[in-house]
Amino acid sequence: MTTTLTITRMAGQGDGVAEGEAGPVFVPLSLPGETVRGEVRDGRMDGAEILQPSPDRIAPVSPQYGDCGGCSLQHWAAGPYLAWKRDQVVATLARERIETEVEPTVAVPPGTRRRLALHARRLEDGRVVLGFKARKSWRLVEVNTCPVADPRLEATFPLLARLAGAFLEHPKSAPTLHVTWTLDGLDVDVTGVERRSGGLSADRQMQAIRVAGEGDLARLSLAGETLVMARQPRVAFGPATVPLPAGAFLQAVPEAEAAMTSRAVAAVKGAKTVADLFCGAGTFTFPLATVARVIAADASVAGIAALKVGIGSAKGMKAIEAQARDLFRRPLTPFDLKACEAIVFDPPRAGAIEQTAQIAASKASVVVGVSCNPQTFARDARVLIEAGFRLERVTPVDQFLWSAHVELVGVFRR
Template sequence: MTRVTIAGLGRRGEGIAEVDGRRVFVPFTVPGDVADIAVEGERATLVSLLASGPGRVAPSCGYFGVCGGCALQHLAPAAYAAFKRDLVAEALRQAGIEAAIATLVDARGDGRRRTTLHARREGAGYMRARSHELLAIEACPILVPALQAAAPRLARALHAAVGDSDVAVTATATGLDVAVATGRKLGPGRLLPLAQRLGVARLSLDGELVLETHAPALRMGKALVELPPASFLQATAAAEETLAALVIAGLGKARSVADLFCGVGPFALRVAESARVFAADSDRAAIAALARAVRFTRGLKPVTAIARDLFRDPLAPVELDSYDAIVFDPPRAGAEAQAREIARSKVKTVVAVSCEPRSFARDAALLLAGGYRLAEVTPVDQFVYSPHVELVGVFRR
């Protein structure tokens, strides 16, 4: 047992203490906490909190501290917002980039609209903190109301039919989209009677459709997009609206826009209300969903949607130079190859959306070396109580 005073927060939201001249990371602590901890290498377990730091508040969920899902419910709002903003500032600083960083935008909205639960004999829930042991839960308060108690209940019912599995549930405008992964050879037919009783919009088992009563769909601008199974979505509806508004503001009066890593079109469909759009993504099902939404939506400018692997085959300057602006929203790894090509282009405006400040900073450095300036950066909080942050950066040539 070691008694420490927490001096700061690490990048994962863990408290930092000094023990025998080295840093130790202590989950669920805040600066100023005095605590007894059990040290295990560079990490420690909080054994007893003796005095609370000024940035500590009571967590909103009874599972907090045991559940491995949330890391920051104990952090006061001002300290929480500063931590998230500092994730962006530190990533840029390490890359040698100076930029004005806006105040964190709260985009949690009604909660997360998608979750994946582990279903086991003892119940359904998330893994315990720093463990592969299941924590069975009755409800998760950071989800949208339609999922808070319904998702664990669905997962428990499905476990009775297929055994140990992971159950992904998405709340859509037309009902719940449920995908079950077992890793075993099970015929989807065994779930059909249960699927009919559960009343979900769609149920799939290991990628095979069991039942679809309504195509799961979400409104994106004027369009209604039918979602392919396991398609990427922003964590919250409020974040999607916030990010789209920041993208459109950054694009300004652009009349032709390339939307790269476009997914099912949350930006492309909104941008197309005022500009011609070229959209590309490696996910063929997402591109098909975007193209279908365009066909059935009135009042849009022309949208060209193609399937293309932008990691292996990025758009070259000769293709990019015909557009007034570019928006790109890659996966967590970033878009290094595409950023290199954009840096060589003549496009005047680039808007980058990212869920990983460090890969954003790397790609930003490439654009800056190519003659762009980083005009503004806005951090957006949709990954509530986690050590992750979304951001939008606007570049001008």
């Protein structure tokens, strides 16, 4: 049965929400105030006809819009879109009874993503295609152009499709190419290759290495193990140049990284010693070291090794002490942090409740929390607030353009 509804608000995952007879109805690709028509199934109206569009609706720029699951909000004008992301942060904090200044969302321009995860499949006609998952589906949407990607990455898509063919040896293989544009060119790490049957054969490895050479890849690796490296891929963190470990974490957009690191540095100025927890290869460590001595810790042995190499690449920094340590199993204690007047922590999506409890018991007067998950940030923030900190301000950062994802930087002071 066809139903006509009015969208009243946006849900957390970016779908419009209307009030139907049986309760809320989620309508993908719609906007507040719009009148839509379609069939409701299991509380969703997929493929809705827009009868009355919102004045905030704009023309999408991606040819895969509506099918690809990556950029589902590109039909929304920038002003209300960015305001909605800020509102998401405000609402998430409110659920933990936290009130603070939430700044306007920091925007990033299109064409700036230096990292992509491209899925590869072989079609029935033998052609290898790359793309992203469809909305709420395992189906692959072929992508030949991507408006959020750095144009230098986008230009390599034909080469990457050729490369992917080498990793489709086993019918159960579902390769994902994690591609990164670095100071030294393209770095590719491939995951999702069937291993139980013996892994990638020597012939297919040689095929992949040959294509990597023809395409002048800086490095090609398989699940973090280097297959061939023409040049060590490097990235710049503040004044340092750091060798990027194969398969290592890196912020997706340099402009978003700069927005977050600049706010962290500004917050800790005046401190003599700063802890950088979950430091990776030094995203925040090196900018922080321009103003203070830094104690850096992360579980990644390869990341800490890269950070130590990077120390020798820059001049004018304060001392950096780096250690490989699992901060979930062995968080730094108040004793370990006794010299730190300020602490910066940037945990994975799950947050860092154990480490946060130790930070709360430390003598640090300033804490900067960086998060890709407002829910776990709010949970961890509550621990700090109950220990006597005040959340001074939060800055949302739109690192993943036209998605429902939002990152943030929060500054706490005792």
